Amino acid sequence: MDEVRAGVLRGEREVVVSGMAVLSAFGDGVGPVLDAALEGRPGFAPVSRFRVAGGRAGHAAAHPGAPVLADELDRMIGQACDQAGLTRLQRAGCPLHLAVHGDPALPRVPERDRQAHGADAFAGAVARRGGLSGAARAYTSACVASSTxxxxxxxxxxxxxxxxIVVAAGYLVDADQFAVFDAGRALARDGRVRPFSAGRSGLLLGDAVVAVVVESAAAARGRRAAPLARLAGWGRAGDAHHVCRPRPDGAGLARAVTDALHRARLRPGQIGYVNAHGSGSPAGDAAESAALHSVLGDDAATVPVSSTKSVHGQALEAGALLELVVTMAALRAGRLPVNAGYLGEDPDCRLGLILDRPARTASAYGISLTTAFGGANTALLVGTP
Structure with a gap:
């Protein structure tokens, strides 16, 4: 079976990323969010976009002002396509994969109009405005939406x-989702996300609107576009352990990582950086640590690990794509982000965490991990071009 799978993989085309664009709490562009991640400088501040009085928590990593999701998706898709050097004709042939919670207008439109505001309709409208093909697909599977x-x-x-294919994703911190997470006691009350740390108390939400151009290496070479990174491997697995609690041994995530390594034909020891899901929840971080120990073995204590959610927060459907972009940019820079907010060791989370200052690296490979409610797990393995 392994020989058959390896033969299939050898026959596949190389996949690269040739354009990317980001809006985050730190502003426009990959540079600002990467700099914050390298410095371990969180973007969390008291929420001013809507009223949070009477809730348990009051912080998020939000872009200033009142950005509009549809407008920002249009801008990011345009910027990513521009960086990739796509002509109008080439864009017209690109499908769109869009990860969103849905049309922000949906909860407040009359029932008779809701079909026109579904996620698929929203994705189709975004594709048309961006000059892309009519083949738009919406992904709404929570935190693994954009990685899927x-x-x-x-x-x-x-x-x-x-x-x-253009892949885009967007989430802007909103009152509805904030209230849901706050009522579920999932948000950190101290205004900080502390992945894998003793004393961690939960997640905080953050803004992200992201777009990338994913294409074959041959297509990029055909128009002399310089790839930003290679998508060397990807893996997905579900464990269906519980509707919201992770499986303690992290078996599903471990399978996703193993599949990504197999597809990339790499050994675990060749991974030079893990951008962990690391939401800051007590159970989630421990389960992810168990998964990494299962896959990496003795190397789990030394492979550099951080969760950039400690800086930019949990961007729900857009989070995985933001973290993938940060991972690719960090490998290109040769510097790895800090696991911010750390207070001290948790014996259930003994990993090679990057603390205090960014780590230097010459490694060609990094992996970005994501988990979601219901036991969904993804791993995206990237390499320098």
Whole structure:
């Protein structure tokens, strides 16, 4: 079976990322959010976008002002396509994979109009405004939405079903989701996210609108575009352990990582950085640590690990794509982000955490991990071009 799978993989096309654009709490561009991650400088501040009086928590990593999701998606898609050097004709042939919670207008429109505001309709409208093809697909699977969209795009391109796909994702901190997480006692009351740390108390939400151009290496070479990174491997697995609690041994996430390594034909010891899901929840971080020990073995204590959510927060459907972009940018810079907010060791989370200052690296490979309610797990393995 392994020989058959390896043969299939050898016949697949190489997949690269040729354009990317980001809006985050730190402003426009990959540079500002990468700098914050390298410095371990959190973007959390008291929420001013809506009223939070009477709640347990009151902080988020929000972009100043009142950005509009549709407008920012349009801008990020345009910027990513521009960086990739796509012509109007080339854009017109690009499908769109869009990860969103849904049309922000949906909860407040009359029932008779709701079909026109569904996630698929919203994705189609975004694609049309961006000059992309009519083949738009919406992903609404919570925190793994955008990583699943990337994996689907990469698989389609690797197998020759598409030359390039634009993957975009957006979440802007809103009153409804904030209230849900706050009522569920999931938000950190001290205004900080402390992944893998003793004394961690939960997550905080953050803004992210992100777009990337994923394409075959041959297609990029055909128009002399310089790839920003390679999508070397991807893996997905579900464990269905509980509707919201992770499986304690992290078996599902470990399978996703193992599949990504297999697809990339790499050994665990070749991974030079792990951008962990690291939400800051007590149970989630411990389960992720168990998964990493299962896959990495003795190397789990030394492979550099951090969660950039400690800086930019949990961006729900857009979070995985933001973290993938930060991972790719960090590898290109040769410096790895700090695991901010750390207070001290948790014996259930003994990892090679990057603390105090960014780590230098010459490694070609990093992996970005994501988990979601219901036991969904994804791993995206990237390499320098």
């Amino acid at each position: 969209a990337v994996a689907d795009a990469a698989a389609a391109i690797a197998r020759g079903r598409a030359d390039r």
